[in-house]
Amino acid sequence: MVNFIWLFFIAVSFVAAILNGRMDALTEAAFEGAKSGVTVSFGLISVMVFWLGLMRIGEDAGLLRKIAVLLQPAVRFLFPDVPKGHPALGYIMSNMSANILGLGNAATPMGIKAMQELQKLNPHKETASAAMCTLLALNTSSITLVPTTLIAIRMTYGSVNPAEIVGTTLAATLVATAAAIAADRWYRHRYNRKPPRDIGRDGPIGAEHDRELPGAPPGAASAGFDQGKGEAIV
Amino acid sequence: MISAWLIPLMIVFIPLYAAFKRIPVYETFIDGAKDGFGTAINIIPHLVGMMVAISMFRASGAMDMLASLIRPLFDGLGIPSEVLPLGLLRPLTGAGSLAFTTELIKTYGPDSLIGRISSTIQGSTDTTLYVLTVYFGAVGIRKSKYALKVGLFSDLVGFFAAIIICLFVFGA
Numbered sequence: 001m002v003n004f005i006w007l008f009f010i011a012v013s014f015v016a017a018i019l020n021g022r023m024d025a026l027t028e029a030a031f032e033g034a035k036s037g038v039t040v041s042f043g044l045i046s047v048m049v050f051w052l053g054l055m056r057i058g059e060d061a062g063l064l065r066k067i068a069v070l071l072q073p074a075v076r077f078l079f080p081d082v083p084k085g086h087p088a089l090g091y092i093m094s095n096m097s098a099n100i101l102g103l104g105n106a107a108t109p110m111g112i113k114a115m116q117e118l119q120k121l122n123p124h125k126e127t128a129s130a131a132m133c134t135l136l137a138l139n140t141s142s143i144t145l146v147p148t149t150l151i152a153i154r155m156t157y158g159s160v161n162p163a164e165i166v167g168t169t170l171a172a173t174l175v176a177t178a179a180a181i182a183a184d185r186w187y188r189h190r191y192n193r194k195p196p197r198d199i200g201r202d203g204p205i206g207a208e209h210d211r212e213l214p215g216a217p218p219g220a221a222s223a224g225f226d227q228g229k230g231e232a233i234v
Numbered sequence: 235m236i237s238a239w240l241i242p243l244m245i246v247f248i249p250l251y252a253a254f255k256r257i258p259v260y261e262t263f264i265d266g267a268k269d270g271f272g273t274a275i276n277i278i279p280h281l282v283g284m285m286v287a288i289s290m291f292r293a294s295g296a297m298d299m300l301a302s303l304i305r306p307l308f309d310g311l312g313i314p315s316e317v318l319p320l321g322l323l324r325p326l327t328g329a330g331s332l333a334f335t336t337e338l339i340k341t342y343g344p345d346s347l348i349g350r351i352s353s354t355i356q357g358s359t360d361t362t363l364y365v366l367t368v369y370f371g372a373v374g375i376r377k378s379k380y381a382l383k384v385g386l387f388s389d390l391v392g393f394f395a396a397i398i399i400c401l402f403v404f405g406a
Binding site for chain 2: 002005006009010012013014015016017019020022025026028029030032033034036037038040041042044045047048049050051052053054055056057058059060061062063108111112115116118119125126127128132133135136137139140141142144145146147149150153154157158159160161162163164165166167168169171172173175176177179180183184187190191
């Protein structure tokens, strides 16, 4: 898909440049674009270094776990068919809290571990279970508190107030997440899956916060940046 | 309000809380901060590739042609048509939509309405296609059932929510 999009832009540009007689501008734009790519990446260094440093403090102090505990009622509501105390729930909570804090690097391995745990509960190994679809919905629309990348880009281009989009971004992600949850519920009912409620004990919240992804496909981490949500850069 | 307070509060609260938990805050900060450099550097190839494509797209006049096609649809609603391609790009490629957002910010200024709207759109949903591929790929799921539809639907809602919220907060 990315291959197609990239080629599409370049090919269409070439044709449009012929139609508009702008071939000189095209050459200049190509090199100008490459330069912007580097400029923007360098602008990101400051924000990334600072934010990941701050977040490591939060992680080591156990703040991620604290948020995970707060999320527990929401997770029980969203994943009714995962037995209480199942390790999947811990990973799901860690994944959600990492997403909220703008820690894409930590969110992805946790999300993958949650998927692996959910796969153990899944009767049809090649078809996504309802819980898996819910986890995916949460991750594509995840609530974002601090869009670090965008703040950095706005700084690079001289914004008077680079962080002024924090509130609007948070509001927009809340709406998108609500829509994702509603749509997920709707489809779940259409598939007519009755959530069996299992009995179990309360397990520990949020298992280890490893920074590796043992089960990730090769290249999941480096293929990386296409994940995109700015701060969620692998 | 949130925008002005959230980040300073986090910067103060997180180290204070950690110090209370007897964490060596400065050393921990440095340790985590090291990751940031690599993260930013790893983006360079992705961003250079996409910025070249988007920059050419703009300079060739293709972007204007596309915008003028869309304009009649969006003008009535008071939405700047420049941001529409971003809505199409966002679920498909993270680097591509980031490059597009950057191009808009560069052209119109970060504090313009277009700059603010595109920043909010870019920040507010994730690249659905990527998340689907990585998360389901990791456990060998082939049939994603309705997951893609749900993801794309929430992208669509997020896109319009971002526009409406920005129009409301920053004014037309």
